[in-house]
Amino acid sequence: MNLDIEYKLSLYEELKSIYKSKKVEIFLVQNLQDDKIYIKKELKEYTKEVYEGLKNIESINMPRVYEIFELDEKLILIEEFINGDNLQTILEKNNKLDEQVVIKYIISLCDILSKIHNLNPPIIHRDIKPSNIIINNDNILKLIDFDIARTYKDGENLDTTLLGTKGYASPEQFGFDQTDCRSDIYAIGIMMNVLTTGKHIKEEENNGILKNIIKKCTNISADKRYQTVEELRKDLETKIYKKEIEIKSKKEYKEEKILKYIPGFRRGNIIFMILASAWYLFLLIGLFIHKNTAELITNILVVITLLSIYLIYTNFLNIKEKLPIIRSNKKITKIFGYWLYTIVIFLLCGGLMTLFE
Numbered sequence: 001m002n003l004d005i006e007y008k009l010s011l012y013e014e015l016k017s018i019y020k021s022k023k024v025e026i027f028l029v030q031n032l033q034d035d036k037i038y039i040k041k042e043l044k045e046y047t048k049e050v051y052e053g054l055k056n057i058e059s060i061n062m063p064r065v066y067e068i069f070e071l072d073e074k075l076i077l078i079e080e081f082i083n084g085d086n087l088q089t090i091l092e093k094n095n096k097l098d099e100q101v102v103i104k105y106i107i108s109l110c111d112i113l114s115k116i117h118n119l120n121p122p123i124i125h126r127d128i129k130p131s132n133i134i135i136n137n138d139n140i141l142k143l144i145d146f147d148i149a150r151t152y153k154d155g156e157n158l159d160t161t162l163l164g165t166k167g168y169a170s171p172e173q174f175g176f177d178q179t180d181c182r183s184d185i186y187a188i189g190i191m192m193n194v195l196t197t198g199k200h201i202k203e204e205e206n207n208g209i210l211k212n213i214i215k216k217c218t219n220i221s222a223d224k225r226y227q228t229v230e231e232l233r234k235d236l237e238t239k240i241y242k243k244e245i246e247i248k249s250k251k252e253y254k255e256e257k258i259l260k261y262i263p264g265f266r267r268g269n270i271i272f273m274i275l276a277s278a279w280y281l282f283l284l285i286g287l288f289i290h291k292n293t294a295e296l297i298t299n300i301l302v303v304i305t306l307l308s309i310y311l312i313y314t315n316f317l318n319i320k321e322k323l324p325i326i327r328s329n330k331k332i333t334k335i336f337g338y339w340l341y342t343i344v345i346f347l348l349c350g351g352l353m354t355l356f357e
Helices: 003-010 048-055 087-094 099-117 181-197 211-217 229-259 270-286 293-313 316-321 331-355
Strands: 012-020 024-031 037-043 065-071 074-080 084-086 133-136 141-143
Touching (some): 012 037, 048 065, 048 074, 084 087, 087 133, 087 181, 099 133, 099 141, 099 181, 099 229, 181 211, 181 229, 211 229, 293 316, 293 331
Antiparallel strands (some): 037 074, 065 074, 084 133, 133 141
């Protein structure tokens, strides 16, 4: 018995067992010294060097490994407790996720995989799937469950143990070759398809902006996939950048389209735009100069009158083609039409003003 290990473990009070299988049991525990909640894992099958490598990593995208104990042929881990939902639960609630949301999640996933893939020796997760990714309450992605992860060993041809989740595991994990970082990339591709369509790639393929990226990730030949998660991340960032440009262009087009209808701004002439702005400002100020409600109503009617005449004379929304007399091809008739509509508008305004005197 290792008394030092026994003592350290005694500081973690077990609150409840949250998962149990033949290979692992997971407990929710509380540290008696700092009162914080942690996760305790008891692994019966394990690769200790994987967790020793993970312990040295500081990243917001994976639970921190605080302590590692080997006792009674078990590996016992004390890990950070993550409060949130896994992507499988989120997917079940929403049927499928927006591609831009998925891209941002996968970029975060690439960040943590970049760290573990570039360790010496590299660590391959080998079980990337929605249920092994938690989105915490701050919307930060956390990659969990490294229980079947392995270290890449240069010179080996095959994995000694064939593990992974059916549907997500790469061909290499079924004995065709040794798994490496490209095996995780294969699983990422499958997961991106599942998250964006709600179905496995064999049932329905993504036909959106991630279509080609998913195809490259899931190529049966590892040599034809992305060779590193850094390459994958770069392509994903390009998709976000293009989307932002598209949104910006649509916004600018919409603004430009609106300006085309506003008298004084339609031609883009700076002098006309300045004069029009001064005119609109003059009308706007008129609404705020009043001593009582009656004056306010009068000012509103005056502004409506002036604005109506202005819009007719500036042919707002091509109004001259809709008004009788003005739409005439004869110049004299048009002039008479403008005069007539001006008089009518003034008379209507005057009549309404008398009602509020």
